[in-house]
Amino acid sequence: MIEDLLYREELLEVFQNPKNRGKIANPDLEAKLLNPLCGDVVTLQIKLNGGKVVQKAVFSGNGCAISQASASLLAENIEGKNLEQIRKLKSNDILALVGINPTPARMKCALLSLDVLMEAIKQNGSKS
Amino acid sequence: MxxxxxxxxxxxxxxxxxxxxxxxxxxxxxxxxxLIYLDNAATSQKPNQVIDSIVDYYKNYNANVHRGVHTLSEEATEAYEASRKKVADFINAGDSRQVVFVKNATEAINLVAYSWGRTNIKKGDEILLTDMEHHSNLVPWQRLVNELGAKLKFIPIDERGQLQMSKDKLQKLVTSKTKLVAFTHVSNVLGTINPVKRIVSDIRNLNPDAKILIDGSQAVPHMTVSIQSINPDFYVFTGHKMLGPTGVGVLYAKKELLEKMDPFLSGGEMILEVEKEKSSWNYIPWKFEAGTPNIAGVIGLGAAIDYLSGIxxxxxxxxxxxxxxxxxxxxxxxxxxxxxxxxxxxxxxxxxxxxxxxxxxxxxxxxxxxxxxxxxxxxxxxxxxxxxxxxxxxxxxxxxxxxxxxxxxxxxxxxxxxxxxxxxxxxxxx
Incomplete structure (x- = not known):
């Protein structure tokens, strides 16, 4: 069943109790994107260690379970990683992380957080 | 079954x-x-009668309209113009030359913004909209006022989604600078049926020169609409929400406005006489129907109107x-x-x-x-x-x-x- 794929227990758990939801003061990197289809909004804030390694990543925003759970899982996943590793992340990495294979219409929801992340790390070059 | x-x-x-x-x-x-289809405000499904009318056109009398004198062209032109008459009668618009076929309601509003708005709206003028408009009846006006240095104002809604338009509230919004009031007949989100006839007459009492555009996209498919009773200057709707095919919409506009307005798109069909340096425009409504129109779509819309009228x-x-x-x-x-x-x-x-x-x-x-x-x-x-x-x-x-x-x-x-x-x-x- 589609809903079993889309709304598996673990994903709902993350959506309802996200670990990395929040805001940080003076982030080194920050980006906000919205998905015009759903009205999903995801803001990602990153604190760097030594200008290269993600020390802390948090997301905020609102939207469907898939977009918000995906943002939380991604924020959690990139902590401790360096920006070079993060730059190489692809759509399939996110889908594997979220553990679902969404319908084409819902794919954007799952991948919004990756777009936000790429937008955020783009700023790194311009800042440093 | x-x-x-x-x-x-x-x-x-x-x-x-x-x-x-x-x-x-x-x-x-x-x-x-x-299938339980409950997304009719986005687009309606199509009955066999509409689908068959389109197939029939392509199989039996496919030709361009208003061009040839051969039999097929005459048949296609006759069916195309018969649909215009059906639309005019369906919405009680009177003279069917006031019915312009466009691609959808969005194009109809853009046509008015471009052809009427750019000539008649000046710096400092006001366009009054409402808080319940679809983007199609908001974004074209945003672009227009930004281009011309005019201003948008909005009629607010109450907590149950009805326009707040008591006489004294409206008096503050409709001023001598108001050139256009544009609002929806039925809200696509709230379902609110606005009392359009009363709104039109209240606006005219406050400023008889302000033009009025009504977006009827969610009204014409679902209820009796009489243009001559509502008396707007412009009224727009789309075919695909009323059992018709996609790609065909309608702009109703008062004859005297259409005659004064500049064309929207230009090219074939919309001209009367073309010289190397200048051209003159065709009569209404064809002045606004440049290029080969969506003939099958217009014929399909006619079939949809027949179906709805039958019910x-x-x-x-x-x-x-x-x-x-x-x-x-x-x-x-x-x-x-x-x-x-x-x-x-x-x-x-x-x-x-x-x-x-x-x-x-x-x-x-x-x-x-x-x-x-x-x-x-x-x-x-x-x-x-x-x-x-x-x-x-x-x-x-x-x-x-x-x-x-x-x-x-x-x-x-x-x-x-x-x-x-x-x-x-x-x-x-x-």
Whole structure:
């Protein structure tokens, strides 16, 4: 069943109790994107260690379970990683992380957080 | 035979089973379940009569219109112009030269903004809109006022989604600078049926020179509309929401305005005489129909009007009102569910937007998640901001789920919807 794929227990758990939801003061990197289809909004804030390694990543925003759970899982996943590793992340990495294979219409929801992340790390070059 | 059993006979006496048999798509299974199509405000399904009329044109008399003198061209032109007459009669527009075929309601509004707006709106002028407009009746005006240095104003809505337009409130909004008032006949999110006739007369009393545009996209498919009674300057709607094909819409405009307005697109068909350096424009309405039009679409729209006229627009409205009353009652029984828009079905069309909320009143199941789960039960609904983002801000919600009815929907389908909503709540542990 589609809903079993889309709304598996673990994903709902993350959506309802996200670990990395929040805001940080003076982030080194920050980006906000919205998905015009759903009205999903995801803001990602990153604190760097030594200008290269993600020390802390948090997301905020609102939207469907898939977009918000995906943002939380991604924020959690990139902590401790360096920006070079993060730059190489692809759509399939996110889908594997979220553990679902969404319908084409819902794919954007799952991948919004990756777009936000790429937008955020783009700023790194311009800042440093 | 359609899959959904029709148990209760509607009060209108319409034979819904027979109507459903005209719509081949209603036989479809979605994820193994019968399709329950509740997204009619986005687009309606098409009966065989409409599909066949398009096939018939392409198979038997496909030719360009207003060009050749050969038989096929004459037949195509006759059918194309017959549709114009059908549209004019259907909305009681009087002279059918006031009916311009365009691609959709959005193009009709853009045509008015470009051809009428750019000539008649000046720096410092005001355009009055409402807080419940679809983006199609907002964005073209935003662009126009930004280009010309004019200003937008908005009529607010109350907590049940009705325009706040008592005489003294309207007096503050309609000023001598108001050049245009543009508003929807029926809200695509709230279902609110605006009292258009009263609004038009109130505006004219305050400023007789202000022009009035009404977006009838959610009205013409669902109720009797009489242009001559409402008396707007411009009235727009689209074919695909009223059983017709996509790609054909209608601009009604008063003859004297159309005659003065500049063309929108230019090229073939819209000219009278072309010299190397200059041209003169064709007569209305063809002045606004540059290039080869959507002939099959216009013919299909004519067939849709024949179909709706056969049922009778009073019956269409009554059937949808009955479904809306039933849906509002059944939705009210669902815990944690809030609906938006007027409570009185007399004041709303067959559109109901809602959300599942938590105890704090915050959206607990995002409408997209809800729509995905409903889809798994075969129920097609719309979710999101419904192309009305400013309205979502006024309602203070990120998005909403929406169901919208048409002549082929039944109370049994609403029962299945309710069961599917309960299933979604269970998945989300609510």
């Amino acid at each position: 359609s899959a959904t059993v029709v148990k209760q006979k509607p009060k209108t006496g319409l034979n819904i089973r027979k109507i459903r048999a005209d719509f081949p798509i209603l036989n479809r299974k979605i994820h193994g379940k019968p 009778g627009m009073k019956n269409v409205r009554e059937h949808e009102k009955e479904l809306t009353i039933y849906a509002l009652e059944e939705l009210a029984r669902v815990n944690n569910l809030v609906t938006y828009g007027p409570e009185d079905a007399e004041r709303r069309g067959g559109v109901v937007s809602f959300n599942i909320v938590n105890e704090k009143g915050k959206v607990a199941i995002h409408p997209h998640d809800l729509a995905s789960i409903l889809d798994s039960e075969g129920v097609a609904t719309r979710s999101g901001h419904h192309c009305a983002q400013p309205l979502m801000k006024v309602l203070d919600i990120p998005a909403a789920a929406r169901i919208s009815f048409y002549i082929y929907n039944t109370k049994e389908e609403i029962d299945i919807l309710i069961t599917a909503i309960e299933k979604a709540k269970k998945i989300f542990r609510l």
